[in-house]
Amino acid sequence: MKKIIMAALLATSAVAAFADVGLSGTMDAGYTSAKAPGSNAAKTGFTSGGMTTSNIGVNGKEDLGNGASAVFELSSFLDAGTGATLGGSSPNTFTRSAFVGVTDKKLGSVTLGRQMAPNFLPTILFNAYGDSGAYGPLWHATYFGNTGNPTTLMYNDTGWDNAVSYTTPSIGGANVSAITSRNATGGNTGANFLYFKGNLGLTGFYQKTRVYSTGSFLPNIFTGGQPATAKGVGASYDFKVAKVFATWQDAKDTSVQINGKTTQVSALVPFGPGNIMAEYATSKYNGGKTTKYNEWAVGYDYALSKKTDAYVTGGKTSVTGLSDGSTIGAGLRVRF
Numbered sequence: 001m002k003k004i005i006m007a008a009l010l011a012t013s014a015v016a017a018f019a020d021v022g023l024s025g026t027m028d029a030g031y032t033s034a035k036a037p038g039s040n041a042a043k044t045g046f047t048s049g050g051m052t053t054s055n056i057g058v059n060g061k062e063d064l065g066n067g068a069s070a071v072f073e074l075s076s077f078l079d080a081g082t083g084a085t086l087g088g089s090s091p092n093t094f095t096r097s098a099f100v101g102v103t104d105k106k107l108g109s110v111t112l113g114r115q116m117a118p119n120f121l122p123t124i125l126f127n128a129y130g131d132s133g134a135y136g137p138l139w140h141a142t143y144f145g146n147t148g149n150p151t152t153l154m155y156n157d158t159g160w161d162n163a164v165s166y167t168t169p170s171i172g173g174a175n176v177s178a179i180t181s182r183n184a185t186g187g188n189t190g191a192n193f194l195y196f197k198g199n200l201g202l203t204g205f206y207q208k209t210r211v212y213s214t215g216s217f218l219p220n221i222f223t224g225g226q227p228a229t230a231k232g233v234g235a236s237y238d239f240k241v242a243k244v245f246a247t248w249q250d251a252k253d254t255s256v257q258i259n260g261k262t263t264q265v266s267a268l269v270p271f272g273p274g275n276i277m278a279e280y281a282t283s284k285y286n287g288g289k290t291t292k293y294n295e296w297a298v299g300y301d302y303a304l305s306k307k308t309d310a311y312v313t314g315g316k317t318s319v320t321g322l323s324d325g326s327t328i329g330a331g332l333r334v335r336f
Helices: 002-015 120-124 137-142 150-154
Strands: 020-035 043-048 055-065 068-078 097-104 108-116 159-167 174-183 186-197 200-209 228-238 243-253 258-271 274-286 290-303 308-319 325-335
Touching: 020 068, 120 137, 120 186, 120 200, 120 228, 137 243, 137 258, 137 274, 137 290
Parallel strands: none
Antiparallel strands: 020 043, 020 055, 020 325, 055 068, 068 097, 097 108, 108 159, 159 174, 174 186, 186 200, 200 228, 228 243, 243 258, 258 274, 274 290, 290 308, 308 325
């Protein structure tokens, strides 16, 4: 933790003379009792990043004139319980993002370095639980294999190393991004679009992956160099009495011959000073046999202020051939 803070402070002091620099992040901690599908007993303990993975980072922007700016960002995932960096191993200090680029109000932006994978924003912005790694059904179906869902192995990491990306300026509420990432063992390519106007949100993505990034939380299964592909669409609409979300994703990994499809529906319902969260995700995949995976979660997110909230949640998971799993958790999240 000290190493990360010192690196952030050094980066801040080095660029403060010529750029607008800010320190930002999230600290999220609580306790969870979880019984995995197929297990006989629940495990209870401290949870870091229940609703949002704890992180800290520094970002900056310098005005180049004529509507153009130079930008950079350096950020790390953290374990709130120990202060350790998450994702990858030393010397990977900035495991969440590390990029530099140029933006233009009329032409868009070009960035180079470690940055978000194409499916990341279309996933976290279009479900009620956002980027909750501990409790979110869609997040589990997309990224984590600890609930018995092998489709998670096909989506690669949340960020790609050695990447170059281009994002268009906003056109009628829509942005389109394209990204490519390469190293000595292969490469990743993909694109997404995001549309927000009024109460309506729309999204879509496609990506083809051959390598895992060094900051990945997941094991590298692409030893044979065979590609995995993933695509998806999503929508949201704010009815004021409730904001509803729906997504559909399709993934295929040719290296292990698995194909999976995931559908998710969820809602945020304003209640008192916070929101009731409700989400359901179901996956069906084929890889020698057909297996179904279903998970639901219900919780309440209580807003203590604009940047601080407390939450409580519970859910259930079922996987073909295994006894049901369950999760109960609560925590506190502070953004800065």
